Amino acid sequence: MTYPSSSPKVRIEFVALLAACALFLSTVEYLIPKPVPFMRIGLANLPLIIGLGLLTKREYILLALLKVLGQGLITGTIFSYIILFSIAGTFASTLLMYIVYRFFKQWVSLIGVSIAGAMASNVAQLTLSQYLLFGAAAKLIAPPFLVVGLISSIILGVFAQQFEQNSAWYRSLRKGSL
Amino acid sequence: MKKIRLGDIIIFLLSLVLIGASFGSYGKLSGKPEVRVQAEGREWVYDLSVNTTASFSGPVGTTSIEIHDGKVHVLASDCRNKVCIAAGWISSAGEWIICLPNNVFIRIEGSIEPQAGGVDDISF
Amino acid sequence: MKTANIRLAMGLLTLPAILLQKSFIGIILQALYVIVLAVSHGRRFRILPNLILLFSVSSAHLLQPHGLQLFSIGNFAITAGALVLGARKAFTLIALLYLSHYMVTARPNFPGKLGKLISLQFYYFERITTIWRTITPKRPFIKAIDNMLLQLSVGGKEPFSTQVKEKASVTSSARNIGKNTLHLIILWTLFVLGNLAIFPVI
Structure with a gap:
């Protein structure tokens, strides 16, 4: 079951809208004070979680691509090594979240989807940091990163769950009245 | 209202396993074999697993070493007898090469990994 | 150029x-x-x-x-x-x-279709930040975001141009x-x- 509008033009605009939301949420995240440096809730991943129930596979990949490129342009990091971390993290989590949602929908809530996505993203980025930044020492930073990722992804998952249940916008999208 | 489901618990537990496994890396990093070189009254340290070359000066000139594929040897030395070059490659912790005329001392340090049959070799 | x-x-x-x-x-x-x-x-x-x-x-x-x-x-x-x-x-x-x-x-x-889509994404981004400023109260957060998205979807689109004239x-x-x-x-x-x-x- 996906977002029911059939017009490809409307659907692709909807993808751009969700991608814009990801940009917006990353600016919101930037404003939230953090207890630990490097700690992120990953608010910008919310559209990727919400989009699971609304988009086709192609549109979903497009959303991930737009999120990466848009963030790269806004932060100016698009031509630097940071974009590699962004690509690795986003696409690893996108892939795993899609698989979990697509094949295990009956048994998993958005919280589980969110945790799976965060773990995939962290493992991909830690692997990359081993080659790009830290060498063997990347293994030392893995435990704190994974722990933080687990906690923040649970928060994000609860958040996504709440949104899906309470949002009038989401409901009318699923009914096809928007 | 949707609640937490079985799959969520499974994913959560799998994440905990992953995190637990990642903590295992803390034990493994110490005790990697190192090449330690004493020369000029100071000490140099190199990772035995990283290929490199280095030169040290002493009373009679320069002594160069080469680390390659987990082994180290003296590549060239300005000393007369060249005993250090003749010593060839060393690769295990505890082994050493010395160039007396040039006052360069090369040794490998690190935990000695128990190998199959290794204990017997020492005991008998 | x-x-x-x-x-x-x-x-x-x-x-x-x-x-x-x-x-x-x-x-x-x-x-x-x-x-x-x-x-x-x-x-x-x-x-x-x-x-x-x-x-x-x-x-x-x-x-x-x-x-x-x-x-x-x-x-x-x-x-x-x-x-x-x-x-x-x-x-x-x-x-x-x-x-x-x-x-x-x-x-x-960016050139091509992807470039147009990124422009569209930034157009929506500008609109979101504009609408977000007008939304009160901003708590609870989910309700505020929901309001914003409804406004975006119902309010229809204003014409937008990707061309930045230089x-x-x-x-x-x-x-x-x-x-x-x-x-x-x-x-x-x-x-x-x-x-x-x-x-x-x-």
Whole structure:
């Protein structure tokens, strides 16, 4: 079951809208004070979680691509090594979240989807940091990163769950009245 | 209202396993074999697993070493007898090469990994 | 030629000069130059994230001892070579980061369908931030976001154009190319000086 509008033009605009939301949420995240440096809730991943129930596979990949490129342009990091971390993290989590949602929908809530996505993203980025930044020492930073990722992804998952249940916008999208 | 489901618990537990496994890396990093070189009254340290070359000066000139594929040897030395070059490659912790005329001392340090049959070799 | 394209081209042509830099002093100078370039074109520079990167990458390299032992903590050797290796890597990354910052200062457009889609994404982004300012209360957060999305979807679309009109006169274009060529030459000169070992070796 996906977002029911059939017009490809409307659907692709909807993808751009969700991608814009990801940009917006990353600016919101930037404003939230953090207890630990490097700690992120990953608010910008919310559209990727919400989009699971609304988009086709192609549109979903497009959303991930737009999120990466848009963030790269806004932060100016698009031509630097940071974009590699962004690509690795986003696409690893996108892939795993899609698989979990697509094949295990009956048994998993958005919280589980969110945790799976965060773990995939962290493992991909830690692997990359081993080659790009830290060498063997990347293994030392893995435990704190994974722990933080687990906690923040649970928060994000609860958040996504709440949104899906309470949002009038989401409901009318699923009914096809928007 | 949707609640937490079985799959969520499974994913959560799998994440905990992953995190637990990642903590295992803390034990493994110490005790990697190192090449330690004493020369000029100071000490140099190199990772035995990283290929490199280095030169040290002493009373009679320069002594160069080469680390390659987990082994180290003296590549060239300005000393007369060249005993250090003749010593060839060393690769295990505890082994050493010395160039007396040039006052360069090369040794490998690190935990000695128990190998199959290794204990017997020492005991008998 | 559009300013954005000139800066993109300059950045791409500079990449090898930074990536292949062997000298520690050379890469520091290149990084400083690129930082000044980005900052003078309106980009922000914050010292703390860069220091964190420098510190973390340098200390990570200590696990692989290399060179003169400065001092040791227990059995753990703090080696000069490893520190320089890590710091050089960190400065390379910093230089690449600010080069990237500089490259996007003139808001480059991607070509083709993807480019149009990114423009659309930024159009929605502007609208979201505009609507977000008018929304009160902002708590609870979910309700506020929901309100915003409803407003966006119901309010329909205003016409938007992807074209950013740039009045590029021939003289300003030529001056732009000249300036960027100068940057290019300076950064490549630093590369040559570094790799000819003209800077003192650390």
